[in-house]
Amino acid sequence: MNRLENRSVVLAARPKGVPQPEHFAIVEDDAPAPGAGQMLIRALFWSVDPAMRGWANDAPNYLPPVAIGAPMRAFSVGEVVASLHPDYREGEIVTGMFGWRRYALSDGSDVDRKVTETDLSPSLALGVLGLNGLTAYFGLLDICAPKPGETVVVSTAAGSVGSAVGQIAKIHGARTVGVAGGPEKTALCRERFGFDAALDYRAADFAEAFAAETPEGVDCYFDNTCGPISDLVMTRLSKGARIAICGTAALTDWSPIPSGPRIHRQLLVARARMQGFVVFDYRDRYPEALAALAGWVREGRLAHEEHILDGAAAAPGSIAMLYSGANRGKLLIQVD
């Protein structure tokens, strides 16, 4: 195999809170050659996800922190360019946790799946046909379990998870109220993602507008934010409400644990259920979900947006961009 120039974006310093460009360095070397049972994957797109904040921080989480000097942990989709692995062949497209690396060796253990929707862009495997879509699918249908006619509220509703949550809720007969930041995003929610109502949490009359759009209370809340939006939603729970905790994007630092209104009495009076979930726990059910999601995409019932940054140089600032809300759609890096 010819020499292949590799390029990785490594964690160079430990951030507190949202990683900034100075916490990363771009490192160049030669791509390794696969040994027996290994394959070499050439990345096509790197993913930028909220969970990466937690992975970069040295805080208790559901995965250990990324080591200083190691390539940033990230999801990626790429093409198998050389394989000594019996289950993978050159030319196959795979997605998994290959990190911010142009070339990654894999023994298959970090592969999420082979991407077989060859009629669709491989980048979708990092978004609506990847963890974003799967997160929306399981969090909404398994934790919130909306019934037809119920009111489903979604925060970060214009985002890659939130927009899918809203559309899947509509497909299941619910009424959807999206919460997003700014008139551009709320317009996107209404016009592109079909929310019945979309509210700008930055607007002065947000609380009044929210009450007006949830006259019978909130039956389901898909919570991507924590913080003030969630505090408001908790004041309007209907009896038997279900809250899926997917993420806490509104709070950038969990050490020490931030304070907020205690929610116990609201959960008690409403007999409500609040539950954290992590999509990886649903791995056994990915095929069911991906078949449904791909079907809805092909039928035009599950719209999605991608915001694609150009090359490794864009990676160090991309997590901060995500937390600033400046992206429009699923944030990706096209690997150069």
Next chain:
Amino acid sequence: MNRLENRSVVLAARPKGVPQPEHFAIVEDDAPAPGAGQMLIRALFWSVDPAMRGWANDAPNYLPPVAIGAPMRAFSVGEVVASLHPDYREGEIVTGMFGWRRYALSDGSDVDRKVTETDLSPSLALGVLGLNGLTAYFGLLDICAPKPGETVVVSTAAGSVGSAVGQIAKIHGARTVGVAGGPEKTALCRERFGFDAALDYRAADFAEAFAAETPEGVDCYFDNTCGPISDLVMTRLSKGARIAICGTAALTDWSPIPSGPRIHRQLLVARARMQGFVVFDYRDRYPEALAALAGWVREGRLAHEEHILDGAAAAPGSIAMLYSGANRGKLLIQVD
């Protein structure tokens, strides 16, 4: 029917937080005579319950507030002394929400049940064979659903609900850690209620002791307190933990909503579920639960304590006594 001297304890002023003696007045008049479809119940015992704080306050709750001048809403057990109701006969014992009244008219709609365990004290119908036992039964078995070998933590563990939770959890094969205030109560937890460990939350080393007694984390938490005890428990959730929110006794004022550590990330990382429940929602399943509870009482597997105050004069101070933790066992008033 002869003239019967009635006596009621009415809500005389609206408290904020825990009702004090000055919020009540004792009113005397004649007992009413039952009309068609009614019966007259002579109270034997009045109950004193944490929920009465909420009923006396003018705050959103799962029942409307008690009106000023009305008899305090309360559970009671009494004997039918006159009946024009086809389903009830003189001499039968009934329990229900008859209020702090010596004599109460009833059309049956406020009756919880006829008390048929005539081999046991009728007062048990307000405690271990009443809402306390039912609350423990459903909150533990339906919301927490402990598996054999799991660690179940209970706050206010020496109380009438907490002590039943611990014993029912043991009957189902769990390891039980009770949290209570002071060495007298923790000794009661260990010696009388059979907790595997009982910790004094007032002790200086409480956090360390709690960690030592939950080496593999907390699988189930039956939360009667909210506040600092719950904040500590939330730092030790095991994966897939279940938290039943039964009460919030540690916080005496919910208007405005008090602040505390945000729990979203702990629920998320542990994939934990937190759920409020209200025992009245399980009414259809009371017979199943009462049969089990009475069986365990008769077998000596479900110990219980009663703290009986003497007469109506004790009622005005009894809710404050309950919140001060000065009672030893289920707090009752023997009606004079």
